[in-house]
Amino acid sequence: MEAIFQIENRCPNMRISVKEAAGLLDISEKTIYRWVAQGKIPCCQINDQYRFNRAELLEWATAQRIPVSPRILEEPAEEGPLPRLEEALRAGGIFYRVAGNDKESVLKNIVEIMPLPDDVDRDFLFQVLISRESVGSTGMGGGIAIPHVRNPIVMHIPRPMVSLCFLEKPVEFGAIDGKPVHTLFTIVSPTIRAHLTLISRICFGLHKSPFVDAILREALRDEILLLARELDEKVVRESDTGRGGRA
Numbered sequence: 001m002e003a004i005f006q007i008e009n010r011c012p013n014m015r016i017s018v019k020e021a022a023g024l025l026d027i028s029e030k031t032i033y034r035w036v037a038q039g040k041i042p043c044c045q046i047n048d049q050y051r052f053n054r055a056e057l058l059e060w061a062t063a064q065r066i067p068v069s070p071r072i073l074e075e076p077a078e079e080g081p082l083p084r085l086e087e088a089l090r091a092g093g094i095f096y097r098v099a100g101n102d103k104e105s106v107l108k109n110i111v112e113i114m115p116l117p118d119d120v121d122r123d124f125l126f127q128v129l130i131s132r133e134s135v136g137s138t139g140m141g142g143g144i145a146i147p148h149v150r151n152p153i154v155m156h157i158p159r160p161m162v163s164l165c166f167l168e169k170p171v172e173f174g175a176i177d178g179k180p181v182h183t184l185f186t187i188v189s190p191t192i193r194a195h196l197t198l199i200s201r202i203c204f205g206l207h208k209s210p211f212v213d214a215i216l217r218e219a220l221r222d223e224i225l226l227l228a229r230e231l232d233e234k235v236v237r238e239s240d241t242g243r244g245g246r247a
Helices: 018-025 029-037 054-063 085-092 103-113 122-135 192-205 210-216 221-242
Strands: 043-046 049-051 094-098 139-141 148-153 161-171 181-189
Touching: 018 029, 018 054, 029 049, 085 161, 085 181, 085 192, 085 221, 094 103, 094 221, 103 122, 103 161, 103 181, 122 148, 148 181, 181 192, 192 221, 210 221
Parallel strands: 094 161
Antiparallel strands: 043 049, 161 181
8 A cells, every 4th residue: 555645535544743752752843754755654646845754653663663752642632432332233233144255255245245334444444444454454353353444443433333244155265273263343434542442342341251152143234233332331440440439
């Protein structure tokens, strides 16, 4: 994927300026411009101005072993409470017997049925998901995968969503245990915080819980949502207990 995306409507979350990027990476603006010219640093050009995605910048800097300021991890104060898995599943939908003969066709079909806003470029999302898989499979083992964009902030959506898809037949996914995948949780989120929260909650729920039992037997939508709600409540309780609150 090219370092610079020239299409403006694909870059709604590219809000960091050259000056801000230089400050976050503790380098000169001149160095930023040189990297842009060389195609080394991921950025977007909007109205003759270069803009950077904070999540992409963080991932790129980490891969390049470039120290970053802790400010790069900050989220806006008005972001609000952490997303709930139940709400994300309601937003993204639960689908059964999704067709596909391989990883690419499965992801293509999932992107097509996701309830995304009309202005979201579905082909672009598919390409980003495929690009993420080329870096390393999102297959978690046990027949389950969690496809997600490599950089959380890619699509302009009003709220985070998780689309749970049960496949018509298992497909090879390059999972860590070598087993084919039959169930996918596809995550699309507008913020780093929501992205990491949802991945964490899904992984927590997939470890010896009523939630994963329901997933493995392809339970009905209402049961899955109920168990997702109970999972959310359990996470909150354990978090409060860890902070010294009441369980």
